[in-house]
Amino acid sequence: MKFLTTNFLKCSVKSCDISNDSFPLKYNGETCKIEQTPLDTVTTTNPADGSDIDEEYINYEFLLGIIDRLDWNAVLEVAQDLGNTSLPASKPSLTMDGDFNETSADHNTMINNNKALLRDLQILLMQTNIVEGDMKCKNCGHVYYIKNGIPNLLLPPHLA
Amino acid sequence: MSRPEDLAPPEVFYNESESSKYTTNTRVQHIQAKMTLRALELLNLEKSSFILDVGCGSGLSGEILSEDNHVWCGMDISPDMLQQGLEREVDGDIMLQDMGQGIPFRAGSFDAAISISAIQWLCNADTSYNDPKQRLMRFFNTLFGCLKKNGKFVAQFYPKDDSQTDQILQASKIAGFSGGLVVDNPESKKNRKYYLVLTSGSGSSDI
Numbered sequence: 373m374k375f376l377t378t379n380f381l382k383c384s385v386k387s388c389d390i391s392n393d394s395f396p397l398k399y400n401g402e403t404c405k406i407e408q409t410p411l412d413t414v415t416t417t418n419p420a421d422g423s424d425i426d427e428e429y430i431n432y433e434f435l436l437g438i439i440d441r442l443d444w445n446a447v448l449e450v451a452q453d454l455g456n457t458s459l460p461a462s463k464p465s466l467t468m469d470g471d472f473n474e475t476s477a478d479h480n481t482m483i484n485n486n487k488a489l490l491r492d493l494q495i496l497l498m499q500t501n502i503v504e505g506d507m508k509c510k511n512c513g514h515v516y517y518i519k520n521g522i523p524n525l526l527l528p529p530h531l532a
Numbered sequence: 533m534s535r536p537e538d539l540a541p542p543e544v545f546y547n548e549s550e551s552s553k554y555t556t557n558t559r560v561q562h563i564q565a566k567m568t569l570r571a572l573e574l575l576n577l578e579k580s581s582f583i584l585d586v587g588c589g590s591g592l593s594g595e596i597l598s599e600d601n602h603v604w605c606g607m608d609i610s611p612d613m614l615q616q617g618l619e620r621e622v623d624g625d626i627m628l629q630d631m632g633q634g635i636p637f638r639a640g641s642f643d644a645a646i647s648i649s650a651i652q653w654l655c656n657a658d659t660s661y662n663d664p665k666q667r668l669m670r671f672f673n674t675l676f677g678c679l680k681k682n683g684k685f686v687a688q689f690y691p692k693d694d695s696q697t698d699q700i701l702q703a704s705k706i707a708g709f710s711g712g713l714v715v716d717n718p719e720s721k722k723n724r725k726y727y728l729v730l731t732s733g734s735g736s737s738d739i
């Protein structure tokens with residue numbers, strides 16, 4: 373399960389719907405095993421001499437679209453659960469260049485101005501996976517397990 | 533052919549051998565791919581999005597989402613199907629979940645949601661504690677909540693009969709969705725396909 377998902381996943385139990393404590397889940401630092409997958413590479417052609425260039429694949433468009441939706445406090449909380457306390461205290465903001473709008477030229481400027489930040493976000497959100505472990509709802513205390521990277525969110529009949 | 537929905541609950545029906553049969557059957561793959569592409573067309577997304585795949589199975593539909601650079605989370609109730617997904621190393625996050633228990637994501641998580649050949653299972657009562665009406669409502673209420681405002685949900689499904697379609701549509705409306713049903717190849721009993729096309733939030737529907 374990607375770190376990204378921890379920023380959206382909450383407790384399934386119906387009576388936890390209205391609680392502010394059902395998100396984020398509390399990840400167990402003792403049991404959670406983290407794996408980082410290397411960035412994919414994409415091969416493009418060098419326009420100068422036609423040779424192949426290997427470039428890191430970063431899903432810029434997705435990241436630009438998701439950044440507003442990130443709950444940074446939850447990012448910090450879960451990162452801390454998992455033993456990472458080195459993230460910036462507030463959500464990094466994108467460097468805007470003039471009036472950002474959706475035209476593709478501005479879009480590219482936006483990406484170019486924020487490459488390092490977007491690469492960091494790609495690694496944190498998309499390449500960092502919880503492969504084993506468990507997490508608990510801070511409201512009802514229900515524990516969910518992750519095995520082989522798959523969280524088991526099924527509720528027993530008495531909680532469903 | 534009998535409907536799998538009538539034989540046993542999905543987690544029982546899609547056991548290891550059925551799951552691998554289903555996933556490796558090229559005809560099934562082809563049909564699933566075609567329906568996923570059609571669902572994507574109906575979603576009409578402009579850019580790389582965060583998508584929920586309800587009843588993702590082994591990730592056949594998810595792989596098509598990945599090809600378009602979308603990032604997805606998939607839920608399925610069959611561990612064997614998810615195992616197939618693991619073996620095929622799908623890019624999306626897959627999780628063991630029962631859609632009738634609700635979609636456990638915070639408000640406004642996803643740009644859109646899709647479902648291929650799954651939501652008719654909600655209409656089944658497999659156990660004494662499974663009330664289809666309640667499960668449908670729980671599903672649509674929580675799905676509505678976890679979609680961004682004006683986020684779309686497109687679901688291809690196999691209704692048993694018209695009353696099942698009505699039941700599904702009605703539950704979606706009560707949850708606050710607008711939209712309706714798109715039927716492809718309505719004249720062909722064999723190739724007819726049903727797509728539920730819904731938008732969260734009011735606003736006028738374009739179908």
Ligand SMILES: [Zn+2]
Nearest residue numbers: 383388509512
């Ligand atoms: Zn809870």
